[in-house]
Amino acid sequence: MILEFSTYPIGSGESLSEAVADVVDIVEQSGLPHQTHAMGTVVEGEWDELMDLVKQCHFALRKKHARVATRIAIDDRAGAKNRLTGKLDSIEKRLGRKIRR
Amino acid sequence: MILEFSTYPIGSGESLSEAVADVVDIVEQSGLPHQTHAMGTVVEGEWDELMDLVKQCHFALRKKHARVATRIAIDDRAGAKNRLTGKLDSIEKRLGRKIRR
Amino acid sequence: MILEFSTYPIGSGESLSEAVADVVDIVEQSGLPHQTHAMGTVVEGEWDELMDLVKQCHFALRKKHARVATRIAIDDRAGAKNRLTGKLDSIEKRLGRKIRR
Amino acid sequence: MILEFSTYPIGSGESLSEAVADVVDIVEQSGLPHQTHAMGTVVEGEWDELMDLVKQCHFALRKKHARVATRIAIDDRAGAKNRLTGKLDSIEKRLGRKIRR
Numbered sequence: 001m002i003l004e005f006s007t008y009p010i011g012s013g014e015s016l017s018e019a020v021a022d023v024v025d026i027v028e029q030s031g032l033p034h035q036t037h038a039m040g041t042v043v044e045g046e047w048d049e050l051m052d053l054v055k056q057c058h059f060a061l062r063k064k065h066a067r068v069a070t071r072i073a074i075d076d077r078a079g080a081k082n083r084l085t086g087k088l089d090s091i092e093k094r095l096g097r098k099i100r101r
Numbered sequence: 102m103i104l105e106f107s108t109y110p111i112g113s114g115e116s117l118s119e120a121v122a123d124v125v126d127i128v129e130q131s132g133l134p135h136q137t138h139a140m141g142t143v144v145e146g147e148w149d150e151l152m153d154l155v156k157q158c159h160f161a162l163r164k165k166h167a168r169v170a171t172r173i174a175i176d177d178r179a180g181a182k183n184r185l186t187g188k189l190d191s192i193e194k195r196l197g198r199k200i201r202r
Numbered sequence: 203m204i205l206e207f208s209t210y211p212i213g214s215g216e217s218l219s220e221a222v223a224d225v226v227d228i229v230e231q232s233g234l235p236h237q238t239h240a241m242g243t244v245v246e247g248e249w250d251e252l253m254d255l256v257k258q259c260h261f262a263l264r265k266k267h268a269r270v271a272t273r274i275a276i277d278d279r280a281g282a283k284n285r286l287t288g289k290l291d292s293i294e295k296r297l298g299r300k301i302r303r
Numbered sequence: 304m305i306l307e308f309s310t311y312p313i314g315s316g317e318s319l320s321e322a323v324a325d326v327v328d329i330v331e332q333s334g335l336p337h338q339t340h341a342m343g344t345v346v347e348g349e350w351d352e353l354m355d356l357v358k359q360c361h362f363a364l365r366k367k368h369a370r371v372a373t374r375i376a377i378d379d380r381a382g383a384k385n386r387l388t389g390k391l392d393s394i395e396k397r398l399g400r401k402i403r404r
Contacts, residue, residue, distance in 0.1 A: 055152070059148075068175075068177050070177070071172075072171075072173040074169075074171040077168040
């Protein structure tokens with residue numbers, strides 16, 4: 001399944017880049033296929049490994065900050081694999097051209 | 102912490118009320134403080150018990166449907182308790198009147 | 203259609219109750235059917251009036267704060283009316299009992 | 304400001320690639336800076352032009368489908384420009400290495 005998430009402190013200053021850098025560092029260490037975009041990170045895997053990863057990221061921030069907001073979106077489709085790029089490949093196939101990804 | 106979530110099948114017909122009824126039934130059995138609104142359910146508890154609950158709901162639907170979308174929002178604030186109603190009490194105190202909840 | 207939204211400042215202190223009170227005040231003045239829960243507000247109406255309302259709330263906060271996050275979820279179903287309570291009535295009918303709402 | 308969104312039909316079959324291709328096509332025609340990932344599209348611009356775009360995408364699907372779900376997340380920071388890549392550049396600067404984007 002594919003999981004997209006973002007996690008950041010509320011009330012600890014406007015800049016979130018330090019927090020997001022911490023999160024990306026943890027995601028990279030997980031070894032799971034992932035991609036970071038301007039509003040969050042998309043990761044592919046099974047429920048437990050994905051949720052363990054989000055939990056680790058959430059609490060890495062909560063150790064440093066008194067309030068943390070975490071958002072998660074899951075798309076779980078039977079038999080779907082390599083969806084991180086596969087979903088976009090399907091779009092390009094339909095459109096008959098490359099898209100900005 | 103407070104967790105809001107919604108989980109529903111994609112591509113299994115327009116009506117989602119059977120799926121949502123299944124989910125609410127599972128939430129009620131958890132014994133956790135909760136409230137269901139027109140776009141999801143809000144539950145209060147600790148990370149693991151909340152995530153176990155969402156997982157149970159998600160897979161109850163995935164057993165019946167080939168594609169399921171699940172959305173989660175978490176608000177985790179140090180020392181915050183009874184936030185399901187407490188957050189709204191704070192708003193009413195500020196406004197000096199009851200709000201529609 | 204039904205729209206759920208939340209809007210709050212990032213980096214202006216941990217407490218969000220003043221900002222949320224401002225938002226609820228604006229929603230009440232819109233006259234649209236609505237309900238506020240611990241993680242956001244649900245409103246029913248047509249696209250333009252709903253989006254005008256969210257815009258008004260978003261910029262009421264941006265006038266006071268340098269960074270604002272706004273989240274919106276829309277459920278738009280042909281011919282659906284009075285869904286703020288109607289969706290929950292359907293669940294209760296299926297379950298054969300009242301739910302916590 | 305940066306806006307991330309996804310919009311898709313509920314109950315019109317499991318595959319969403321035709322709907323997403325329609326949406327990406329409309330986004331490309333807007334001429335706004337954008338990037339599509341596996342869970343949605345990120346676009347940069349001002350409130351009105353961004354919301355006009357999301358509305359156009361939403362109703363392109365509603366013309367074809369009886370129920371459509373649309374999700375939007377906005378990050379609006381005073382004076383912030385070129386954030387589509389700028390936010391990720393900041394993360395890379397902090398980490399001292401390229402990230403998967």
